[in-house]
Amino acid sequence: MKVIVLGAGLLGVTSAYFLRQQGHDVTVIDRQATPAAETSFANGGQISVSHAEPWANPSAPLKVLQWLGQEDAPLLFRIRADMRQWLWGLQFLRECTPARTRHNIEQIVRLGTYSRDMLQALRRDIGIDYDQRTQGILHFYTSQKEFDGAEAPAAQMRALGCDRRVISADEAVALEPALRHIRPQLAGATYTAEDESGDANRFARELVARCRADGVQFLMSHTVTALREAGGQIDHVEATDAEGRFQRVRGDAYVLAMGSLSPLLAAPLGIRLPIYPAKGYSVTMPVKDASMAHQVSLTDDEYKLVFSRLGDRLRIAGTAELNGYDRDLNRVRCEAIVRRTEELFPGAGDTEQAQFWTGLRPATPSNVPIIGRSKIGNLYLNTGHGTLGWTHACGSGKSIARIVSGLAPEVDFAFTGLPARVARIRGLEMPA
Known part of the structure; x- marks a missing residue:
């Protein structure tokens, strides 16, 4: 399956890594020229x-x-x-x-x-x-x-x-x-x-190098301007590159991991994220x-x-x-x-x-991040981590990769859009 990850911060990069480990064809889009250049750049470590x-x-x-x-x-x-x-x-x-x-x-x-x-x-x-x-x-x-x-x-x-x-x-x-x-x-x-503790920015850059070696594509200096829906699914992402050229990027599934910008992109789709x-x-x-x-x-x-x-x-x-x-x-x-x-x-x-x-x-008001399915069938969320993005990055990335792959997460957590019973069962396939 072709998966488009929106955001190349810690959450986007770890999502891409674990999605690739699940065998997906992964493309990451980010407006910055280098990964982890915003919230993940100089955090507390x-x-x-x-x-x-x-x-x-x-x-x-x-x-x-x-x-x-x-x-x-x-x-x-x-x-x-x-x-x-x-x-x-x-x-x-x-x-x-x-x-x-x-x-x-x-x-x-x-x-x-x-x-x-x-x-x-x-x-x-x-x-x-x-x-x-x-x-x-x-x-x-x-x-x-x-x-x-x-x-x-x-x-x-x-x-x-x-x-x-x-x-x-x-x-x-x-x-x-x-x-x-x-x-x-x-x-x-x-x-x-x-x-x-450790340098989150260095971690992200090192992991991006590994992802690229494994075939993950990174579209850096590309600003995502909209997610376009058709028939209850995301049809494509609209973005502009560093020269202002318009592009449409299509995939089978999309992971929204754009931190504080996530609610701005989700709102036109009728998804209200409390971020x-x-x-x-x-x-x-x-x-x-x-x-x-x-x-x-x-x-x-x-x-x-x-x-x-x-x-x-x-x-x-x-x-x-x-x-x-x-x-x-x-x-x-x-x-x-x-x-x-x-x-x-x-x-x-x-x-x-x-x-x-x-x-x-x-x-988020609770400090609990938003991870899981959205109400749009092929749009997934991995955002809202507040001060704990570095702490929760690898667990969130692996969990969203399993959810996208139709597998239950391995941790008992209140994932978005998943039946509570399913979220607690480790390793079982999720219902269609």
């Missing part, structure tokens, strides 16, 4: 099953109110005359109940654990290298209230098979000596030894003082920042700004990340050579 507590949780509404108008807030709703933003915000509030939070954590952990296993298997199979580290992820807390609030979600994650252990401040410093500078401020930590762009920021800088720099990947839950070591570089990323499709760098938010990094690890990175980046993460 974590494969973080332990980062499963969604932004929408019982403590979120009060925090969001407190952060309104605060330029360096971890989560900033920049109120706009945008109905999609308001509707998304209302859905976000509905997801903040204890019951919805528990349900969403369950979905995120199941997919994350499976996806991490699929990444490790892929790494073994093809020997891919992307500055990966397998030293776990340490969540640290400088607020006693935040630390106390982490215990219940951590317990739920452990019950679901994600071994996120609650540890003392001294144990945290023993695992990551770079935290010694803030030992007096540490309330405690959690540690997930099985989690990992809104959440602008995230990152800072990348060379290691300046190795004795002060972290080795273990870290999460600062109070400030919503993650810290990864990518070879001789430090990558610090996080925060979310809901401000439509605006991609401008906000210097206040960039400087807030640098300031917090210097507070925690003074002199570790060369701030004079800091590189700032921003990208639009495709956020």
